[in-house]
Amino acid sequence: MRPNELLWKREIGQKFSVTHWQESTVTQVPRTLKESPVDITGSDKVFSSYWLNDVDILFGTKDQKLRVYNVNHAKIFDIQLPSYSPISNTLKDNVIYSRDSYRAQNFCRDNNHLPKNLTAPLAGIRAISANPAGTLIAVASGNPYYIYILDLPSLSSNTILQGHTDAIFSVDWIDNETVISGSRDGTMKCWKLDGHKLQTVQEDNTRRPIGILEPTWSTTEIDSQRIRDLIYLDRKAVTLSSNGFLDIWDMEEQTAVNSFGLPFPLEAVCMAGNMQNATVAIGSQAHVAIMDARSGSSVHTFQSVNDYTGVRSLDYCDYIITSGGGMGHIGWYDLRAQRYLKIDGQDFRSASAGWFAVENDLQNSSGGWHGNPTKAIYTLKYNHQRTKLFAAGGPLEANIKGASAGVWM
Numbered sequence: 001m002r003p004n005e006l007l008w009k010r011e012i013g014q015k016f017s018v019t020h021w022q023e024s025t026v027t028q029v030p031r032t033l034k035e036s037p038v039d040i041t042g043s044d045k046v047f048s049s050y051w052l053n054d055v056d057i058l059f060g061t062k063d064q065k066l067r068v069y070n071v072n073h074a075k076i077f078d079i080q081l082p083s084y085s086p087i088s089n090t091l092k093d094n095v096i097y098s099r100d101s102y103r104a105q106n107f108c109r110d111n112n113h114l115p116k117n118l119t120a121p122l123a124g125i126r127a128i129s130a131n132p133a134g135t136l137i138a139v140a141s142g143n144p145y146y147i148y149i150l151d152l153p154s155l156s157s158n159t160i161l162q163g164h165t166d167a168i169f170s171v172d173w174i175d176n177e178t179v180i181s182g183s184r185d186g187t188m189k190c191w192k193l194d195g196h197k198l199q200t201v202q203e204d205n206t207r208r209p210i211g212i213l214e215p216t217w218s219t220t221e222i223d224s225q226r227i228r229d230l231i232y233l234d235r236k237a238v239t240l241s242s243n244g245f246l247d248i249w250d251m252e253e254q255t256a257v258n259s260f261g262l263p264f265p266l267e268a269v270c271m272a273g274n275m276q277n278a279t280v281a282i283g284s285q286a287h288v289a290i291m292d293a294r295s296g297s298s299v300h301t302f303q304s305v306n307d308y309t310g311v312r313s314l315d316y317c318d319y320i321i322t323s324g325g326g327m328g329h330i331g332w333y334d335l336r337a338q339r340y341l342k343i344d345g346q347d348f349r350s351a352s353a354g355w356f357a358v359e360n361d362l363q364n365s366s367g368g369w370h371g372n373p374t375k376a377i378y379t380l381k382y383n384h385q386r387t388k389l390f391a392a393g394g395p396l397e398a399n400i401k402g403a404s405a406g407v408w409m
Contacts, residue, residue: 029386029387030320030322030332030341030343030349031341031343033349033388033389033408033409034408034409035349035351035352035391035406035407035408036071036406036407036408036409037352037354037404037405037406038069038074038076038392038405038406038407039074040067040076040354040355040392040403040404040405041355041403043061043063043065043067043394043403044061044062044063044124044394044401044402044403045061045062045063045124045378045393045394045395045401045402045403046059046060046061046378046379046392046393046394046403046404046405047060047061047062047124047125047126047127047378047379047393048060048125048126048127048128048140048378048379049128049379049381049390049392050128050129050130050137050381051381051382051383051384051388051390052068052152052153053153054071054383054384054385054388055070055071055072056068056069056070056071057069057071057381057390057407058079058128058137058155059128059379059390059392059405060124060125060126060127060128060139061124061125061403062123062124062142062394063124064081064124064125064141064142064143065078065125066078066079066080066081066125066139067079068155069390069405069407071388071407071409079150079155081139081141081148081157082148082157082160082210123142123143123167123184124142124167125139125140125141125142126140126141126142126167126168126169126170127139127140127168127169127170127171127181128140128171129171129172129173130152130173131173131175131176131177132173132175132176133176134152135151135152135176136149136150136151136152136158136176136193137149137150137152137155138161138171138173138179138181139171140168140169140170140171140181141167141168142167142168143167145162145164145165145166145167145168145183145185146160146161146162146164146168147160147161147168147171147179147181147191148160148161149161149179149193157208157210158210158211159193159210159211159212159213160210160211160212160213161179161181161191161213161214161215162212162213162214163189163191163214163215163218164181164183164185164187164189165183165185166183166184166185167183167184168181168182168183168184169182169183169184169226169227169228169229169230170182170227170228170229170230170231171230172230172231172232172237173232174190174232174237174251177192177193177194178190178191178192178193179191179193180230180232180237180251181230182227182228182229182230182239182240183226183227184226184227185221185226186221186225186226186227186241187218187219187220187221187227188218188219188227188230188237188239188249189215189217189218189219190215190216190217190218190251190254191213191214191215191216192216193213217254219249219256225241225242225243225245226241226242227239227240227241227242228240228241228242228268228269228270229269229270229271231271231272231273231280232251233273233275233278233280233293234275234278234293234294235250235251235252236248236249236250236251236257236293237249237251238271238273238280238293240268240269240270240271240282242268242269243265244261244262244265244266244268244284245259245260245261245262245265246259246260246261246262246280246282246291246293246296247259248293248296258296260291260296262282262284262289262291262298263287263289263298263301264282264284264285264286264287264289264301265284266284266285266286267284267285267310268282268283268284268285269283269284269310269311269312270282270283270311270312270313270314271283271314272314272315272316272321273293273316274316274317274318276318278292278293278294279291279292279293279299279316280293280316281314281316281321282314283304283310283311283312283313283314283323283325284304284310284311285304285308285310285311286303286304286306286307286308286310287301287302287303287304287311288301288302288303288304288311288314288321288323288333289301290335300335300338302333302338304323304325304331305323305325305327305329305330305331305340305347305348306323306324306325306326306327306329306331307326307327309325309326309327309374309376309396310325310326310376310396311323311324311325312324312325312326312376312377312378312393313325313377313378313379313380313391313393314380315380315381315382317382317386319334319335319336320332320333320334320335321333321335322380322382322389323380324351324376324377324378324379324380324391324393325376325377326374326375326376326396327350327374327375327376328350328351328353328374328375328376328377328393328404329348329349329350329351329377330348330349330350330351330377330380330389330391330408331347331348331349351375351377351391351393351404351406352404352406353372353375353404354375354393354394354402354403354404354405355402355403355404356372356373356394356395356400356401356402357400357401357402373395373396373397373400373402374395374396374397375393375394375395375396375404376393376394376395376396377391377392377393378392378393378394379391379392379393387409388407388408388409389407389408390405390406390407390408391405391406391408392404392405392406393405
C-alpha cells in the first residue's frame with residue numbers, strides 16, 4: 001500500500017481490517033431505496049437537480065427547461081427563467097489570472113464579451129447550486145450563456161450574471177453572496193452579488209426590473225480546454241479541465257496554486273468533494289479517482305460499475321461515493337471496505353428506462369447502431385436528510401432526444 005493511501009485511510013477513520021468491517025447506517029440506506037419513476041416524456045436529458053425541500057425537486061434539462069417535481073403529488077411545474085435583450089455595456093478593466101503564469105495580468109474586455117450566438121444549439125441547464133444560507137439559488141445556462149440567480153423559496157428572479165462566451169457547465173458558492181462558475185469557454189469566473197450592478201433592465205416577460213452583473217474577476221482561458229466541473233473546497237476552488245487536469249485556485253489571493261494530472265484522464269467530466277478530508281472524487285471513462293486537493297496525490301482509485309460508458313455523476317459523503325453513468329447503473333462504493341455495496345447480489349442498481357424519441361431514427365447514432373439508446377445518469381442528488389435520491393439523465397447519444405428520472409426512497 002502506498003504511503004499516501006495509508007495516511008488517507010487513517011484520516012477517514014479506518015482502524016480495522018476489511019474482515020472486521022461492520023455495516024453502519026449510511027451503508028444500509030442504499031439497500032432500502034426503491035425507485036419511483038418520474039414521467040418526463042417530452043423532456044430532453046436531465047442534466048442538473050437540487051432538492052428545494054423534502055418533497056420538491058428542482059431540475060434542469062438539455063432543452064433549457066427549469067422544472068419542479070413534487071414527490072407527494074407526482075406533478076411537474078415549469079419555472080420560467082427571466083429573459084432580456086442584451087445590449088452593449090461599458091468596457092471595464094478586469095484582472096485575469098493565468099494558471100500557467102501564476103501571476104496577475106490586466107486584461108481589457110472588448111464588445112465581444114456578450115454571448116455571440118444566441119441561436120446556437122441548446123446546451124441545456126447544466127448546473128444548479130444553492131448558497132449556504134439557502135436563500136438564493138444559481139441556475140447555469142448553456143444558451144444563452146447566463147447564470148440566473150433566483151430567490152428561495154419563491155424562485156423569483158433576482159439577478160442575471162453575464163460574462164461567459166460559451167455554455168456554463170458548473171457553478172458553486174464561496175459564501176452567501178459570491179458565485180464561481182466554470183465554462184466551455186475555458187474560464188472560471190467569480191461574481192459578488194453585493195457588488196455594483198452593471199445595469200438594471202426590464203425582464204422581457206414580466207417587465208419587472210432585474211439586475212445585470214458582470215464578473216468581479218476571471219481566469220484566462222486554460223490551454224484552450226473546457227472547464228467540465230468546478231467545486232469550492234477547503235477555501236479553494238477546484239476546476240476539472242477537459243485535458244484531464246485539476247487546477248487549485250486560492251480564492252483569497254485570486255491566483256492558481258497547484259495543477260496536476262489525473263491517473264485516468266479519459267472522459268473525466270464530473271467530480272464531487274468531501275469537506276471533511278479535502279479530497280475530491282473524479283469520474284472518468286471507466287474509473288473513479290480520489291485525489292487529495294492539498295497535495296495533488298492520488299490516494300485511491302476504483303473501477304466504475306458502468307463498464308466503459310463513463311461516469312457521468314457523483315455524490316461524495318462521509319466514506320460512501322454514489323456514482324451514476326452511461327449504462328444507467330447507480331453504484332454505492334464504500335471507501336472503508338474498498339468495495340461496492342452488494343444489493344441483491346450486484347454492485348449496482350439499474351434506473352428506469354425513461355423515454356426516447358423514436359423519430360430520431362437510431363441508425364443516425366454513431367456507428368450506425370440500431371436498438372434502444374444507452375441511458376446515462378447525468379445527475380444524482382440526495383435530499384438534505386440523505387434518505388431520498390433523485391437520479392436522472394437521458395440517452396448517452398447526443399443526437400437522440402429523451403430523458404429518464406426517478407426518486408429512490
